[in-house]
Amino acid sequence: MDLVLTLSKARGVPVEFVERRVIEQLGSTGSSQGIMAVAEARALMDLGELMAASRAKPGPPLYLMLDGIEDPHNLGAIMRTAEATGVHGVVIRERRAAGITPAVVKASAGAVEYINIARVANISQAVVTLKKNGVWVIGIDMDGQADYRSLDLTMPVAIVIGGEGQGLSELVRKRCDWVASIPMKGKIMSLNASVAAAVIMYEAVRQRDGLAQV
Numbered sequence: 001m002d003l004v005l006t007l008s009k010a011r012g013v014p015v016e017f018v019e020r021r022v023i024e025q026l027g028s029t030g031s032s033q034g035i036m037a038v039a040e041a042r043a044l045m046d047l048g049e050l051m052a053a054s055r056a057k058p059g060p061p062l063y064l065m066l067d068g069i070e071d072p073h074n075l076g077a078i079m080r081t082a083e084a085t086g087v088h089g090v091v092i093r094e095r096r097a098a099g100i101t102p103a104v105v106k107a108s109a110g111a112v113e114y115i116n117i118a119r120v121a122n123i124s125q126a127v128v129t130l131k132k133n134g135v136w137v138i139g140i141d142m143d144g145q146a147d148y149r150s151l152d153l154t155m156p157v158a159i160v161i162g163g164e165g166q167g168l169s170e171l172v173r174k175r176c177d178w179v180a181s182i183p184m185k186g187k188i189m190s191l192n193a194s195v196a197a198a199v200i201m202y203e204a205v206r207q208r209d210g211l212a213q214v
Helices: 002-010 020-026 047-054 072-084 102-107 123-132 170-175 193-213
Strands: 062-067 089-093 117-120 136-140 157-162 178-181
Touching (some): 047 123, 062 072, 062 193, 072 089, 072 102, 072 193, 089 123, 123 136, 123 157, 123 170, 136 170, 136 193, 157 193
Parallel strands (some): 136 178
16 A cells, blocks of 8 residues: 555556545445555557557567457456457457456456557458558367467467357357467367467467567
């Protein structure tokens, strides 16, 4: 608490002391730990703005597209890893998917404040738009024929992660340039969506770091 007060004072952030019940009434995550920040909601981009913003970042564009992630904790965890791995932007679906809620913000450990996020009405149409702009699109699915490690992730690429349970929607799958899988050695046949996304994103980091050292 002392650190929060010190940092708030240093940055000119006003602090108000209230009864705990007020914080619990205002909060929606169920575990405020006695501290709450009130801030303006982060503005989301459209796909064109996302692509324009990515040109200011180093390296070929690396996008993450989420085809119907519904669990806020999964979405938050994915955002956290995407920011940590330097992804140029995340594309989420408007409907039948989790939005950027307080639970997502908390699960992301604040990453949603730093990463560019675009919200689109139709992921399959967004795939078409990216391909027209020179971006290769790779879907990740347990039935994918290619091993994700065999694909070149150093080029401009968008990685598509399907929703929990149903995976990639059929039209999105058809429009991907490749559909790849993560090899499973044990008895469990699939990974949690946020874990699968992390595996792929760090493979992209590995390949791109290796290219930079050549």
